[in-house]
Amino acid sequence: MKSHSSTLLAEVRTFRQNHPDVRYVDLICLDIPGRFYGKRYPVEMLEKVAAGSPLKLPQNAVLLGAQGGLFKIGDYCFHDGDPDANRRLVPGTLKPVSWEAQPLGQMLITSDGTEAPIEFEPREVLAKVLERLHRKGIHPVVAFELEFYLFDRKLADGLPQFARDPLSDDPDDQPTLHIERLSRFAPVLDDMVQTAQAQGIDITVITAELGPGQFEINFGHLDDGLRAADWAALFCRSTRGVALKHGYRASFMAKPYLQHPGSGMHVHVSLYDAAGNNLLAAHQQQPLRHAVAGCLELLPHCMPIFSPNHNAFRRLGGTVNAATKACWGYEDRDACVRIPESDPRNLRIEHRLASADANPYLVLAAILVGLEHGLDAAREPIAPLNEDRDSGHHFPLEMLEAVRAMQQQPALREGLGAEFVDVYCENKRQDHLAFQQEINAREYRWYL
The missing domain is CATH 3.10.20.70 (Glutamine synthetase, N-terminal domain)
Structure with missing residues (x-):
């Protein structure tokens, strides 16, 4: 001490x-x-x-x-x-x-x-999961990826406006997935990266995404899961602050536009033993298959974590690269659990379902509990999307159903802590009900 x-x-x-x-x-x-x-x-x-x-x-x-x-x-x-x-x-x-x-x-x-x-503090929940895995000789290496939108700083009647491109006010004139957009928004993006690096965060790749004013930031891989989640949380805080300084509003909201892609939190996870051997790659990658099976089995019960609010469920409507079932595949971005192409040393899963505004500590904890459950149960997964495009388990698409599915799942209650699960589910249920306590203009248009 x-x-x-x-x-x-x-x-x-x-x-x-x-x-x-x-x-x-x-x-x-x-x-x-x-x-x-x-x-x-x-x-x-x-x-x-x-x-x-x-x-x-x-x-x-x-x-x-x-x-x-x-x-x-x-x-x-x-x-x-x-x-x-x-x-x-x-x-x-x-x-x-x-x-x-x-x-x-x-x-x-x-x-x-x-x-x-505090049993229900998110960082404590993740710390307990990591401690249990370490006792089993399992050492995760983790990297987060976060998507976000830039908007104009001022709202119009409470609604977001497209970030003003220095070369054009037309949102359709922002080149999708094009390196040119990175150049157009270079001053604010460079400041975001430098500010994050000053916070000790390892920023690697920046990508212009499909939505107008949408970007993705990748972080370096870490053998400290708590620190990896710290990086994701701190990046959101600093990025919002930097955007305001430049006259923009940065948002990690899951689905700000119905007509454009939502923003996700992608998490890469590999598992190693104390000697540095990749556990997922052993025995012709059989542990990888078991881990995937566990992830998919628990995924429908983790939806209040992966989609933590009403808006986050809007992202799951079948838009680009947003899965509608608990599914997996090799090099397939339509899958919740993607297996990127890699050598055996770097074999990993990429969990793609969580929204960008989810709690990174809880997202990682839920993913690790799924992997752990799969390794313990040693069951074969369903067919990958590469073999069957209809493969997958259905998961809840609204909050109250999702809360019911989460609260009664024995493996989650054991893996994340029963007290946390009860507190978290009630928090989400109450938040959802509070959100409904407002009559909006659409209801008057439809029912007045």
């Missing part, structure tokens, strides 16, 4: 020396819907926390709904006295914030690794 505190204290002191103009640091953590909450600390107080002073925030902050409100979930929120819970600083995450008007810093905090972790 003393060594850990010494490392953190050295990190804070080095940061203060390198950034003497920073007076405050945002201590941030991801809640269930995937939004950051936290506190803005004077930097001198942060030094005290790094030295061992307690850091506490309300436990129920993790339970916030999509709009920030609290729901009654069991005895939480309104019958538990709203207790504080200990958090700890995440080493290596103290970085400068360059997109705000004043000099700031930010640092991740978490309850995992404390004496009483």
Whole structure:
């Protein structure tokens, strides 16, 4: 503990020396819907926390709904006295914030690794899954890919407007999948990449996607699943800030336009033993097939994680590269679980179903539980799409049905934690019901 505190204290002191103009640091953590909450600390107080002073925030902050409100979930929120819970600083995450008007810093905090972790905190859920896999001798290597849209900063009657191309105001004049679009939006994209790199995030490939103003960012592979999910979460935060600075609005909303492709979160996962051997490639890739079978079996029960809100389910309507069944295939982007072509050393799955606004900690945890379940059960998967284009298991396409499917699944309750599953499902059910409590203009047009 003393060594850990010494490392953190050295990190804070080095940061203060390198950034003497920073007076405050945002201590941030991801809640269930995937939004950051936290506190803005004077930097001198942060030094005290790094030295061992307690850091506490309300436990129920993790339970916030999509709009920030609290729901009654069991005895939480309104019958538990709203207790504080200990958090700890995440080493290596103290970085400068360059997109705000004043000099700031930010640092991740978490309850995992404390004496009483919060069972339903997303980072803690993933930490438990990774710890269990490590005890089994399984060491995941992970890389995220995130799609997002750029919009004009100003909304028009509450609706998003296409990002204004420097060469044209016509959204149809944005070249799809063309390198030229990267050049047209180079100033904001370059700033996004440089800002992410300043946060310690390894950005690799940038792609202009199919939608107007839509892009994809790839991250480097990591043998630390928590850090990989940290990167995805932090990238969303910095990218929104940088976009506003340039007069745009960056959004990871799953389906902002019905007529254009949605935005997804693709996760590459390979599994290794302690000696560095790829476990999926052993025995003529039989473990790969078992892992795929487990992923597909649990996928219909993980839909509240992969599609965490009403809008995210709109993305699953059969548009480009968005699967409508739990299916798999080799080099097939219509599959939920794609097996990219690779040598045995780098054999991996690419999980393509989650929306870009899903919680990266929970998405990765659900994928890993599926892989683990498949390896333990050792069953053969259904036929790949390469052999049968109709192959696949149906999955729920609306939230309340999805919640029912998730809450009663024994392997998920065991793999993710029964308390987390119950809390998460009730949070999603309440959020969905709250979303319905508004009559929109279409209802008046149809039924008045």
